[in-house]
Amino acid sequence: MSVVDDMRLFMEPRSVAIIGVSRNTSDDGSFNTLEALLDFGYPGQIYPIKPGSDEILGLRAYPSVTEAPGGIDLAVISVPRQAVLPTVRECVEKGIRAMIVVTQGFGDADAEGKALQAEMVQVARGAGARIVGPNTMGVINAFSHFSSAFVSLSKPERKLPTGFIGQSGFATYLGLMTRPLGIPWIGAKGIDVGNACDIDQADALEYLTGDSETRVIALHLEGVKDGRRFIDVASRASRLKPVLALKVGTTDCGARAVASHTGSMVGQDQVYDAVLRQAGIIRVGDVEELEDLAKAFAVLPPLPGPRVAVLTPVGGLGVMAADACGQHGLELAPLSSATMERLRSLFPSWMSVGNPVDVWPAAFSVPYHQVFHQVGQIVLEDPNVDAAMSVVYTAQAGYTFFEPLAELEDLAARYHKPMTCFVYGPRCPEAAAGLEESGRIATYPSPVRAIRALGALWKYQVYRQRLAASDQFSAVSSQGSASNLFLTRP
């Protein structure tokens, strides 16, 4: 079986044994994987395994996995450290080919733990079985309504086109967590490889690369074991869909922290930087940037050029957006003379109209909503404009003067150019969520972040263009390979 088939057992199991399920149930900290799975709406067959229990949460329970009837696709193992190896043996005996080992205290711990981990891998490999973990929350898949997380997650209301691969419990948390602004975008599918004793980032990446439900891949890397394979898989992935990476352990402090977290070797940061760039992966600086860019790629159309128009009711924020364009490889779109002419007719005669467009002075006679819509149409019709960033101020309840929400949605639907918004003020969470419900606009809590997201779209577009050029060249010269291209950042 291929890695992709193996991964399907983890991500879309038809039946699952929950081994070491708790009998505690509560809304506050039962950490009951079974309860969480039921809450998540999993439709497959579940076998709770717990010695001495006949029934847990309305389901028939079994004293051991070998006594459960029928074939089982996946086992989720949450038993104390000393019981893990015997349980893995039982699973193998039962013919189970996929195991998630949640328990900590292996490669992440002492010599005994490291030895146990090595033996666990040997047992599994001997039987052609695969392991995710140990020291993991496992996987989440909002499409199949399956999650091995031991914290309750709400039922997935929307299926997002983003896949997340991480090396920490927060990977699965991110599955459906709510961030301060907008709707949560990372991780309709999430895989926490934990100590990565068997299934590693490259395996997970291979699965998400071929997965039609995933359009953007976000990676959280502490370390990578088989660098060559990772580069190979990542290079293939980035040809098909954007791949983002948050590589941690970049400082001495961080590297030491990684060693005691998942036992990974972080490697030299410059090496990672070069390797990721070569593989066409967009490296990000922190978890906010990871989420920001994942959202942009999930929601927005491709950016055909670097020329951005900025629309704002506040001149000072337009300046910050302009600075951000310079910092993130973009340009302020040079509006055509026809566009300038049309804009001037809306503004006071003394005003020097330009980009950023300070919309406010046009709103003395016509309501802001209406004039914003007019300005937006004029600007987005300009072939010199590739994308737009809009500033949206939300005042207190009822006071919606500065919120051209329906107008923004209309502009996004009509012009098919990437549109981001900086949304702020008292009701920013509601307004941002409303804009994102349209499925066409990405919102951000600062002008810099709203522009940086567009910069990432452009960076990926440049990468794709270079790849295409290189492929053409290869076809002609029959030598050279795209995966060896050392691409510099645009």
Next chain:
Amino acid sequence: MSVVDDMRLFMEPRSVAIIGVSRNTSDDGSFNTLEALLDFGYPGQIYPIKPGSDEILGLRAYPSVTEAPGGIDLAVISVPRQAVLPTVRECVEKGIRAMIVVTQGFGDADAEGKALQAEMVQVARGAGARIVGPNTMGVINAFSHFSSAFVSLSKPERKLPTGFIGQSGFATYLGLMTRPLGIPWIGAKGIDVGNACDIDQADALEYLTGDSETRVIALHLEGVKDGRRFIDVASRASRLKPVLALKVGTTDCGARAVASHTGSMVGQDQVYDAVLRQAGIIRVGDVEELEDLAKAFAVLPPLPGPRVAVLTPVGGLGVMAADACGQHGLELAPLSSATMERLRSLFPSWMSVGNPVDVWPAAFSVPYHQVFHQVGQIVLEDPNVDAAMSVVYTAQAGYTFFEPLAELEDLAARYHKPMTCFVYGPRCPEAAAGLEESGRIATYPSPVRAIRALGALWKYQVYRQRLAASDQFSAVSSQGSASNLFLTRP
């Protein structure tokens, strides 16, 4: 009169004339300065000025400022551009010594506007009067319940020790706006100098420097006209309280945008960098960092050393915090052997205990709240620990297992060490606001930002220590001056 006395007329006027007040009133976009001022709870005398009106919003109105009775401290002028200069003359005639000119279209616009601005300054100076603006929202002061903003702001529920000086309408918006996370911290007092035709950033800074209600000063700079005076005032300010600066127009795109916004010359960015550093000002990269650091300085005690302890239920987030320590001039606190001994007693024997402290493995037998509190006490009692950053995960409603909120407040109150939190998950806005209500903890939406805030406290502490050393040296050698110190970033 001194600049400080002048500024008091703007910030704490006993009586104010609103010239060009609108008769429109509504909850959505009346832009009625008078209505906004009444909403803000201003207790002083107000004279609405509007030809042809006897009464506006229950207040006696006058056709011109000269016909209003009594002395008037301040005039807020929002009349069309051509009417501004005659209005300024009338105010001067009436003996008014402070004017806020809201109207746009002067130094920010065409040649006519620039000439009008110059004449306006001449008229005011000839009479010993001062002008804030033009092209400004003016000022806000939550302490005196006075604001010249034409958008309605909620009544100030808390008086914050932060002062903001900006060059854009968003300065006053920031007065009481709600950000996505936590409670709003910037701008109990805010001054938007607009085109800065008369009162400029240095004047506003001088006022806030001597103001006992202001403990942190945040600057938004497009350009500075009198660089020498600015450095002088800023150097004195930063001796007494932290001064933060967001300098914009740092790229070519941004510089051009500034020129058409307030007509300022942005200057060379490296020069600003050196000048700000020399004046002991902490430069920030974007508006989020400005707010983050203002909050840290407003809420937290000084940071006596660079050694940070990180407490987290998720190892991967501890690694990110560790990286951030390395990036922001801090260290992971080397826990004492006594502390390590005490911690080991709480954790499984296989675990290698260290800093960051992954608290979760200690919570198998004891509830997380309780064990978090114990870990927190042990760590904060360690003299090797100068500050703590805690990760707080909030799950869905009712599920508060990972939220040791009361415990964090208790730790902050007992140990008087700076404490920041990274708060995330579905209910992060409520949890963050709750923690900040204590007035002792600052919350942030990423581990990096929670650490960066501590880094700024340390940067300021190092600056103060160097100043003290230099002053001692000066006292001995009777030469050299602290304001000439070229301080490198720690």
